[in-house]
Amino acid sequence: MDPRRSAQDVLRCQLCDTPVPPLYCGICHIHICKACVGDHLLDESSEHKVVPFDKRGLTTKCQKHSTKVCELYCEECDMSICATCASSEHKSHEFIDILKYFEDKKDSIQKDLQELKKSINPKYQEIVSHISVQIADLNKNSQKLTSAINKHGEDLHREVDIVIKDIKSNLEEIDSKQSAVLNKHENEIKFTISEIVQCTTDLEKLLNSNDINLVTAYKSRNTEFRKLPLKLKVSLPSFTPQKISTEQLYEQFGSLSSTSLNIEAHDNTIDSPGADTSASYKTLIDEPQIVKDIKTEYGKQNPLRDVSCLSGEYIWTSGFDNIMKLYNLQGELVKSVKTKSGDHPRDIAVTKKGDLVYTDYVDKSINMVKNTEIQTLIKLQGWKPRNICCTSSDDLLVVMNSNGNNKTKVVRYSDSKEKQTIEFNDKGQPLYSSRDIKYIKENMNLDICVADWAARGVVVVNQAGKLRFTYTGTRSGSKTSFKPRGIATDSQSRILVADWDNHRIHIIDKDGQFIRFFDNYDLQNPWGLCVDARDDLFVADNGGNEIKKIQYCK
Structure with a gap:
């Protein structure tokens, strides 16, 4: 029978064929x-x-x-x-x-949906509108300057025709470049808006779904969307006419003022509608607890050095050999991967997608591990990569030394392309010491934090690379000077630093103010640090060759 010409049967009991089973x-x-x-x-x-x-x-x-x-x-x-x-x-x-978890997840989805509709999407629309105004101002100003240039050229007769043509060409080039940048920026934001709209549609479908697997698998993207795009601010050129002689025509005809596109950050986050910020703040507990002692296969010949959280249940580790190891919280070895060159990795990190990346100092490369396959992402010339971290936008921040070990810089890579270089302060002086260990981590407020072992301090710059502060430790109870190694940040923008020589962890706030120590936890030369999504701290204990999981906040 042709199903297109037959009536659809009612739902029936699959045991006795009774119609419409309840x-x-x-x-x-x-x-x-x-x-x-x-x-x-x-x-x-x-x-x-x-x-x-x-x-x-x-x-x-x-x-x-x-x-x-x-x-x-x-x-x-x-x-x-x-x-x-x-x-x-x-x-x-x-x-x-x-x-209860299902209902809580539904509530969370409902809140995300409302935030996308009422807060995030309107803010993006406002930014696009502002860019359109700037483009219009740019065009209007260009027309105004063109008229001024023409009038001044007519006053100077035929001798200035060629100069007029040159300056108008310069103006058109400036206009073209700035318009291209603004149009590109506008298109990128519109693309993000389309993603928000799609996300809104998907969430509306989830709210109408009773499929527990789909609902519980939902991962919010609102944190990603709250981080607003950079603001482009056009500095409009101006034209200054002068009375000139024919002999000095090119020098005295007039010139366009210098122009620039200044990048300014919007507020990095948008407050959720009706959000109670005090309720989400996680305070430090009086007595932090070691909730897990995770034994590893590292030993005296190959001591443990680095740790990076894959999830709440798995952690990547590395030491001084060429094997990176994935452990579960029971201390069972799940996977091991050898480096491509055979040299030991200088640092490891986990991307937002869960892929392992590592730096190869000798091979001068930055590599990604997908399952057991190793892909070289970046090959450096004249520089050697040392420490690395993955950012909230899935960029890579890499600390690297020059081949002669006399320079150090931090480079941001986006899709394996160099996007930003941080090397000097406003006075042209180096921000970092020229050699040795420099662990790096992006904070929640997008600051870039570097634990500089040789400089005996933590150097923190903002997203644009401007120095915010340097933390040099505190002498209270110290047996030796502060030489930081591993560094981590948590959801409250607190910075945690491994004090290897003094066997403890420093906690400072986002502005560099000391908060407290973690000590008396049988730490034997803590090295690598990472903080998971629940703000539990994992410490690679170099002396004991085990991972300690510490609960330190509520």
Whole structure:
């Protein structure tokens, strides 16, 4: 029978064929009438979860125990689990009722949707409108200057015709370049707006969905969208006519004033509608706790050095050999990858997509690991990469030394292309010492923080590369001078620094003010640091060759 010419049958019980069954088994994925539900529940080959038909989709099978229903959600592992999982491999973790997590996630999606509609998208539209005004002003000013140039040229007769042509050409070139930059910037923002609109549409679909897997898999992009694009401010040229002699025509005819496109940052974040900022602030707890001691295979011949969080459950590590190792929180080795050149990595980091990147000092390269394949992203000439971090916009910040080890700079790469260089302060003096270890991390306020071991301090610049402050430690209880190694930042823009020689961690605020130490935690030369999404600190303990997971804030 042609389905296009036949009527669609009503939904029927899949056990007895009764039409319009009111129940649904979320484990067996079948429709059931009331008369058959008892017999179905007597089938002990599997657990069952019978719910009203309109509540279908709110149950899911456990990935590890196929006959079990996921009734809980493990917050530490970010996954649905059954009661068996909760009493075994997730025994020490924190978990909540899955339906409560589902409802909380729906609330979060609703808030994101409202923020996109009422706050973020209007702000982007306002920025585009401002760019359009600048373009109009640029065109209007160009027309005004063109008239002035023509009038002045007529006063000086035929002798100035060639000069007029030259200066008008210069003006057109300036106009063209600035218009091109503004148009490009406008197109980039409009593209982001299209992404916001698409995200809004996707969230509206999620809010109408009862598919628990789709809803719980949702990852908010609002943090990315809150970071507004850079502001381009056009400095309009002007024309200054002069009374000139024919012999000095080119020198005295007049010139366009210098012009520039100044980059200014918008407010980096947009306050969420009705947000209570005090409620989201995480305070330091009085007595930080070591919640995990993760044993590793590193030892005296190859001590542990670096650590980078892949997720709340996995961490990448490296030492002084050519093997980078992925561990879970139980200390089990999950994966190991050898460097391409055979030399040990100087530093490791994890991108927003979860790929491992590392620097090869001898090979002068920056590399990415995808599964077990290694791809060379950047090959340097005249410079050697040392330490690296991934930014919130998925750029790479790389600290590098010159071949002669007499210069150091920080370079930002976007899609493997050099985007920014940070080397000197406003007086033309080097910001960083010329050699040795310099761990780097981007803060939540987009500051760039470098722990400079040789300079015995932490150097912090803003997003534009301007020096904000230098932190040189505090002598309180110090056995030796402050020589920082690893560095990390948390969700509150606090900066955490490893004090290797004094066996402790410094915590300072975003403006360089000392807050407190972490000591008396059996730290033996802490080296690498990283902070996960929950603001738990992971310390690569160089002396003990283990990873310590420390809970330090509420």
